[in-house]
Amino acid sequence: MTTDSVGIDAIEIRTGKLELDLAETFAPAKDEDPGKYTKGLGLRSSSFPDVYEDIVTMGANAAHRLMERKGLTPADIGRIDVATESAFDNSKPVSTYIAGCLEQVFDEDFHHANKGERKFACISGTQSLDDAYNWIRAGRNRGRAALVIATDTALYARGDAGEATQGAGAVAMLIAEDPSIVELSPEQGIGSADETDFLKPNQQFPSVDGKRSMKVYLARMREAVEDFESVSGDTHPDDFEFIPFHTPFPGMVRKAGLLGYRHIIRGTEIEEELAEEIGHQPHPEESEDDEAYLDAVREYTDALKETDRYREWYSQVIEPTLGISRHVGNWYTGSVHIARAAALKYARENGIDLDGKQLLVGSYGSGAQAEVHAETVVPGWEAEIAQLNIDEQIMNRYDISYEEYEQIHDVHNHDEEADAEPLTAPEGEFVFDGWGRMGERKYTFVE
Numbered sequence: 001m002t003t004d005s006v007g008i009d010a011i012e013i014r015t016g017k018l019e020l021d022l023a024e025t026f027a028p029a030k031d032e033d034p035g036k037y038t039k040g041l042g043l044r045s046s047s048f049p050d051v052y053e054d055i056v057t058m059g060a061n062a063a064h065r066l067m068e069r070k071g072l073t074p075a076d077i078g079r080i081d082v083a084t085e086s087a088f089d090n091s092k093p094v095s096t097y098i099a100g101c102l103e104q105v106f107d108e109d110f111h112h113a114n115k116g117e118r119k120f121a122c123i124s125g126t127q128s129l130d131d132a133y134n135w136i137r138a139g140r141n142r143g144r145a146a147l148v149i150a151t152d153t154a155l156y157a158r159g160d161a162g163e164a165t166q167g168a169g170a171v172a173m174l175i176a177e178d179p180s181i182v183e184l185s186p187e188q189g190i191g192s193a194d195e196t197d198f199l200k201p202n203q204q205f206p207s208v209d210g211k212r213s214m215k216v217y218l219a220r221m222r223e224a225v226e227d228f229e230s231v232s233g234d235t236h237p238d239d240f241e242f243i244p245f246h247t248p249f250p251g252m253v254r255k256a257g258l259l260g261y262r263h264i265i266r267g268t269e270i271e272e273e274l275a276e277e278i279g280h281q282p283h284p285e286e287s288e289d290d291e292a293y294l295d296a297v298r299e300y301t302d303a304l305k306e307t308d309r310y311r312e313w314y315s316q317v318i319e320p321t322l323g324i325s326r327h328v329g330n331w332y333t334g335s336v337h338i339a340r341a342a343a344l345k346y347a348r349e350n351g352i353d354l355d356g357k358q359l360l361v362g363s364y365g366s367g368a369q370a371e372v373h374a375e376t377v378v379p380g381w382e383a384e385i386a387q388l389n390i391d392e393q394i395m396n397r398y399d400i401s402y403e404e405y406e407q408i409h410d411v412h413n414h415d416e417e418a419d420a421e422p423l424t425a426p427e428g429e430f431v432f433d434g435w436g437r438m439g440e441r442k443y444t445f446v447e
């Protein structure tokens with residue numbers, strides 16, 4: 001017997017244990033104005049992995065805490081899907097390494113769990129969520145849940161403009177029937193096209209056309225929203241309590257939020273009420289040519305951004321999704337999932353009742369594809385979100401100097417043979433422990 005109610009039952013977040021302060025440490029070293037980071041990109045700091053951390057340890061540590069907290073054993077898990085764009089092996093999936101770690105601390109094994117690895121830049125975390133959802137809705141799960149782990153070390157080559165938006169961390173999510181946090185909508189919208197904006201052709205650090213990547217993000221997101229509306233009906237700002245977007249850096253979401261708002265107020269009473277102040281939205285047939293139309297849209301959007309109505313909506317619906325991202329940077333596959341978690345955390349801390357309320361979730365991956373779906377928050381979400389310890393983890397990170405940053409970056413660079421002493425002491429966690437005879441990475445649990 002399958003149920004319609006499938007979604008996220010538990011979330012754990014694991015940040016890399018080092019912190020790079022962008023305004024105080026990075027900007028001065030690059031001879032840049034700190035305002036570019038704090039105001040322009042909207043970032044205060046980014047997370048980095050210590051020398052014994054990587055995508056496996058961060059993913060396994062998040063999954064371990066989740067399973068312990070929920071009282072689960074491997075027999076309860078029928079599927080382990082890892083989403084990453086930082087994999088170090090073109091054949092053996094990261095999920096096998098993570099299962100191997102977990103088998104060191106649980107009595108049972110995961111021999112009957114289907115394991116895989118999903119790749120489509122940052123959107124593969126959401127695609128893995130979809131795979132788990134479909135597997136459960138199809139009734140193939142035998143009452144078991146799926147573990148979805150989005151884990152990345154989002155590092156760029158030194159000197160690349162993307163260096164400003166790095167980060168490292170993992171999000172583990174338990175996808176189950178009758179979930180305790182959110183139920184996923186069966187409706188989804190996709191915006192997808194063959195794009196060359198950000199890619200890693202058999203190389204560790206990305207080749208990026210930064211400015212173009214931002215345009216592609218917005219174009220695909222708009223396509224996905226339109227596709228979503230074609231199956232779920234027109235959206236309205238009042239429909240959604242929060243809209244978590246993929247967050248490479250908060251400044252990107254500022255742009256996505258503004259375009260999204262312009263789109264969803266079109267033809268509504270909100271557009272009418274704002275018309276007195278800023279006019280109606282331009283229509284292509286009212287302009288002489290495409291260029292004139294785009295100028296008119298730009299002018300309208302600039303005016304919209306300054307209205308109290310928009311600012312209030314942004315501060316209630318979008319701003320709360322950025323609360324974690326500001327302190328940790330880009331986590332690629334995990335970014336949209338920390339945006340959702342940040343919004344729910346904010347709601348809990350501010351006594352906002354979310355039972356039965358809707359979220360609209362906008363995921364994105366370069367290359368490029370956007371996906372939009374709705375989620376319904378279910379009773380029980382507050383107790384689950386209360387278990388998150390991400391604030392404590394963020395606070396306890398070791399604050400690195402610029403010289404330490406360079407060393408750590410080299411240690412994690414697959415082309416460098418750099419070695420460095422750890423800057424933190426592992427405790428009650430999985431750590432990277434060297435290489436095995438076939439070049440595999442080895443892990444151990446440190447008490």
Ligand code: CAA
Nearest residue numbers: 033035036039040041161162164210211213214217248366
């Ligand atoms: N005070 C206030 N604001 C300032 C400032 C100051 N002193 N100095 C600069 N700014 C503003 C700029 O005006 C700019 O804001 P707007 O875009 O709103 O104009 C912002 O700060 C950034 O400054 P720059 O544009 O000068 O920064 P940059 O050229 O160094 O690069 C970037 C920015 C293109 C995002 C670069 O960091 C990059 O390439 N990042 C990686 C690619 C990326 O994240 N793309 C996002 C979309 S793709 C995606 O989402 C997938 C993914 O995860 C990678």
